[in-house]
Amino acid sequence: MKPKYFYIVVSVIIIGFLAIAASSTNSNVQEKSKTNKEIIKFSHKVHLDASVNCADCHTKVPESTSLSDKLLPDMETCGQCHDVQDEKNCNMCHYENVQEPLIQKTATVIFNHKFHIGELKVECTTCHKGLDKVNYAFESTETTPSMSTCYSCHNNTTVATNNCETCHTSTVNLIPQDHKEVSFLANHKFASNSPNAQCQMCHNNDFCESCHVSTNRITEKNAARDFYAPYSPHKYVDDSKQQQITQVHDLNYVYTHGIDFKGKSAECQTCHQIETFCAECHSSKGGDFALEGIVPTSHLLSNFVTIGVGSGGGQHAILAKQDIENCASCHDVEGADPTCIVCHTDSDGIKGTNPKTHPANFMKDNHGDWHSDSASLCFTCHTDANARPNGIKGVGFCGYCHK
């Protein structure tokens, strides 16, 4: 099959899948639009005021282990108190010509009533709040417990685990509405700091790590053999989201990440120690990374570097001013001699013969790490054999000042 046809077939399958999924979702919405209010006349409030207990009507609940069980009372149960055989009284509960069974919501969670009521002795009203004030269950906003109610026990600090799979049949559709907002990914750092944030209701203490924790430091030799696409430390560790094979980045990200990096779409440093992480792929085969790594196209152009005082340095100088982080991502890696040193050095110790490196007024402040000892930054470029206690004064770079 030609690639073009293959892609068309795959696209049609995916679009078909989306359409089927969408229609099934919408049909669920329509189903829910009908309520028991249209089927039977009933009041929870009246029954509770008459000292009827929940279990008197919901007789199967104490033994139920699944929400798929039929948990609403049937006519027989009603018949324990009401004379259901008397046809004259039918309209006390039934609308005329309506003899349908009660609608029970389709459950999307796993819940064991027997365990919670029997073993943990949880009261019905602890979860089903507000039922004593309404007629029909759907009229109370808290009849079905909110997730924060479950979270009062199912969190990281009690014996009830907060694995999503404990309660949810599927973890695919659990994305809250605010996560679908246009800038959620960029803004989640602010959202997670909000006093009302409830991130930990779904995300356990490991969740953030799956994106935010990368290898801190590469101490091994960074040879190509050590690394292989598409692996990165966290890509296939999907933590508690067992139903989603998560990837922090797209499968093709290794090829396009340069655009995000240069375009400032994300700060790679938030997760990656860029001085070391970039070397995973950008390293050369056993040689000096800075000299032999992957070379961007711009570096191969004739005006990329111009040599000579007054030449301006060429395109590389312009690019460095525009986005020096881009240069540093390759040329400032662990244990590599900076490429800049090839040209930006003071080999003769004569002022004015070197490329212009420093910004204006560079020496007018003390914001650099440049003169306290032999490990200072100056001495990376300005190596001078006389820069020692018995060196010859007035000679070389140190001789600029130490005459």
Next chain:
Amino acid sequence: MKKILLVLFLMPLIIYSQNINGILSSSYYTFQRFDNLNNSETFVRSYQTMSLNFNKDNLSLRTRLNFESNIGNTLISDPRLRFYNLYFEARNLFKVATLKIGRQSLFNSVAGGVYDGVNLQVKYSNFSLVGYYGGNVPAYQKLKFTDDLSNDYILGGKLETTLLQNFRFAISYVDKNFKPVDYETIRLSENLDPITILILQKSNQYKFLSAEASYELERKWNVNTRFDYDLNFSKASKFEINGRLQATDNFGIDLYYNYREPRIRYNSIFSVFNYGNTQEMEAGLDYKINKTYTLIGKFANVVYEDENSQRITVGVNSSFGSLTYRKNLGYAGELDAISIYAAKSFAEGTITPSLGLSYTSYKLSEDSPLNSITSVLAGVNLRPFTQFSFDVQGQYFNNKIYKNDFRLLLKINYWFNTNF
């Protein structure tokens, strides 16, 4: 010996624990790797992941680790055992404090990562104070403490208050040092003769003071700002402001601006050059069509010295998938990408198929050639029992390097929760 000590260490915890819960995952990933255009090898790499919590009242021991190795084609560094975290947590100490000791994560937009150390949080009324200190973690999260804590550490803290209704204010400080490797290289002497010298590098890298202010009127509008000051270079490092207006129940508008200096290490050779900063402006809209679908769109412009770059994203999000088109223009590179992803559960969560397709056409810079990539994912999750699930995912990849490349991921998951 280490393993014996670990078992001896863990046994009393298991006996003492009130609850043990965790997740075990076993994954196998096959892929083909090209060493050059004509020579390739097929690898099968396995990942065993464990997340484990021992709990007793307000005390917990938590850990997450990963063991990985190749099946055949063993690499020099195999097997690798990574400890992403391993720490004790004591909560509600004196009703105000939470203490964590051990390997843990730090989430901080200035300098985060994993560290071996201590974290103490005190919460009282509307105030919260966090302090942390520890050593950086060695490569690959090895279970080993840094041997140079004085040069290889992270130290910081954050004071936060919500004293005023709907407002949040915070100030924080972080000092992260990362010891670079010293190395020998060739330089020229004053006679222009090559000489070998040892380059020593200092570790003082990042020292930032940050301030944050937020205002939130729930489901109506919110504004967040953050300002980072670089103490090493004595200048403003970053300022950002983000706001969202929920115009109607279904319609929201986001605005974002940031100014940022390049994040250059204090002891880096790059810190001595003359360079510019960037500014970014972004506006976005989202509209909820119905309970299922949300339309999104955003536009961003990034301003460099004498250059600009733009990003455009439009798409549809739904509870069972997304369709996104993205376009990049200008200095940062050109890109047209369309991606579709869908996953939906059937049969009460027993089976969840997923499909994904993306096509990307891109140029990394004006001078670069135009490339394209196609990737296709197709997978299924089976969950016959609540605590067990199985994942299978096939991946197809096609670009100029990976011609018709097929990969396969198999995964088995198990989670457990036991009370004693």
